[in-house]
Amino acid sequence: MKVGFLSLGCKVNYYETEKMKLQFEQAGYKVVAFEEAADVYIINTCTVTNVADRKSRKMLHRARRNNPGAIVAAAGCYADSVKKKSESNKSFGWKETDAELANYVDLFVSNADKDNLVEKVEAVRKERERAKAVLPDSKSEKEKCEGTEQALKKKHTRAYVKVQDGCNQYCTYCIIPYVRGPLKSRAVEEVVQEVTGLAKKGVREVVMTGIHLSSYGVDFTDKKSFTDLEGKPLLGLLTAVAEVEGITRIRLGSLEPRIITEEFVKTLCKISKVCPHFHLSLQSGCDETLRRMNRHYTTEEYLECVRILRKYFKSPAITTDIIAGFPQETQKEFERTCEFVKEVSFSQIHVFKYSRRQGTLADAMEGQVAEQVKTERSSALLSIEKELEEKYQQTLYGKVEAVLFEELVQIQEEEYLVGYNERYVRIAVKAAGISDAEKCCNTIGTVRITGRLTGEILSGEMEV
Ligand code: SF4
Incomplete structure (x- = not known):
């Protein structure tokens, strides 16, 4: 049995896809490239914007085209939101485009069910076989073992490690807390065990990822062991991961500015394996817009975080995300954002056009910005981004x-x-x-x- 995977969206999704691949390999499946003909296709979808929804649908369609007889499973956030909409009797934000999915998707798997995906796929497969009155799969034990060996031989330089899931922040534009649910952190020991296994397979660099990484461990009931670490479980986790033999670099996924304090960074920079590369989520360089977004910091506070990072790390790469055309964003507010990103001098910016997500507060706001204006603002930000990226990279010439x-x-x-x-x-x-x-x-x-x-x-x- 061959299975093809495709991951869309954030690093957490990529991590979860790798996990799913392993589960299928252990169950005797052979993982093949998504473009190849396979018996099963798993698309780990994303719903962060309308574009992500569209891409998810397109890829599900493509999977069906690759092999019309295959089992096509939609996992991840878009699948989760479609599943929830259908279960609520299509009364909440159900679109025709979502409904059409049922024509070419066999299985919708919510985020909570990703760990049981093999069983779910097997159930569909057996059901089909029963319907066709065909004998069950006769794959030999040998073939099953070959699948596993192949996975173990694979070598990766860098691996994503999901350390927490969910988010309690409820930014007004974001659907993720509704589809991923509340914050859940993995125990330090569990993460260390996984990283140790990765190091044994040859991985040298790990990227600590999460939906809201800065909140790692705030859901732990016993935080006593972190009192020496500014009360920040994330520092405890990084210290423990840094001790894993074979791992030479630790990279951090997206951080929220509020975690960056002088005390936090003073400790962080002593963990020598932590890379001087910080993705510090900004979203807007205008305080009024940040308030409407329910982001809990000001541009002044953000600048202070950048100053602290640059004080303790040598020439750190500071990257960010910006949303163009958030509801009620005036031209003046947008220009403030442009000035602010230049002031910070990011080394890279991911620019997103604001995308309405049904069920969020921002979707119900008056003063939605016209699509054409969003496109113009996004292009303007992208050209600033290009200049800043080049400027940062030029600082490396000769080094x-x-x-x-x-x-x-x-x-x-x-x-x-x-x-x-x-x-x-x-x-x-x-x-x-x-x-x-x-x-x-x-x-x-x-x-x-x-x-x-x-x-x-x-x-x-x-x-x-
Ligand atoms: S912090 Fe905000 S943008 Fe990030 S996942 Fe949570 S709600 Fe969404």
Whole structure:
């Protein structure tokens, strides 16, 4: 039995997809590329914007086209929201486009049920077989074992590790708390055990991810063990993960500005494996808009967080998300955001056009911004983003960076060894001249940055 996966949206989804792959491999399935003909397709969907919904539907459609006889399962947030809508008798935000899904999706799996996906797929498969009066699958034990071995042989340089799920923040634009539910953190020991397993498989870098990572551990009933760590369980977790042998880098997923205090960062910078790369969620550079979004910080407080990070980490990469065209955003408010992002000088910005999510407070707000205006604002932000990114990358020219090589890539008809530095800038070194370049994958090399190779990739030379 072959199964193809596709993950859309956030890093938590990517993490959960990897977990699902493992479950299927352990159950004897062979994981194949999504484009290949498979018996089962799992699409881990996203619903953060209308675009994400559309893409989820498109990919579910594509899976059906890849093999009309396959079992197509929709997992993740979009699937969850569609499932909830259908269970509420289509009375809440059910759209025709959602209803049409039933024509080509066999299974909707909520986030809470992702761990039981194999059984759910098996149930559909058996039901079909019964209907067709066909003998059950006769896969041999040997074939099942081969599937497992293949998974163990796979080597990854970087792995996402989900440390918490859910969110209690209820930003007015966001549907995620409704589909992911309240905050749930995983125990430190459980995460360490998983990271240890990943390190044994050769993973060198772990990315701590969560829906609201800054809230990690606030749901723990016993926080005594974290009193020396500014009362922040996240610091306790990072300290424990840093002790795992074989892991050389720890990267943090999106952080909320309010976690960044002088005390927190003072402790954080002592955990030497933590990369100087911080994704500090902003959403708007205008205080009035932030209030309407129910974000609990001001631009002044945000600037202070950036100052603290730059005080304790050397040239950190600070990246963020911005929403263009939030309800009632005036041209003046938007211009304030543009000025603010320049003031912070982000190294990268993810720009999103505001997307109405049924059931959220922002959806019911008056003063929705016209689509055309959202598009113009988003384009304006994207061109600022391009300038800022280049400006940040130019600060690396001539510097020597530690690059964790991940893969050999053909670029402009030449082979390059490509990886990331600690600040998550992609860097390539010509493979010719490096003896056994393939062996350098998953090792850290010292590279002098020479300039830009392509739009996003910097070029460098190995230092001996
Ligand atoms: S913090 Fe806000 S934007 Fe992030 S998941 Fe929670 S509600 Fe959504």
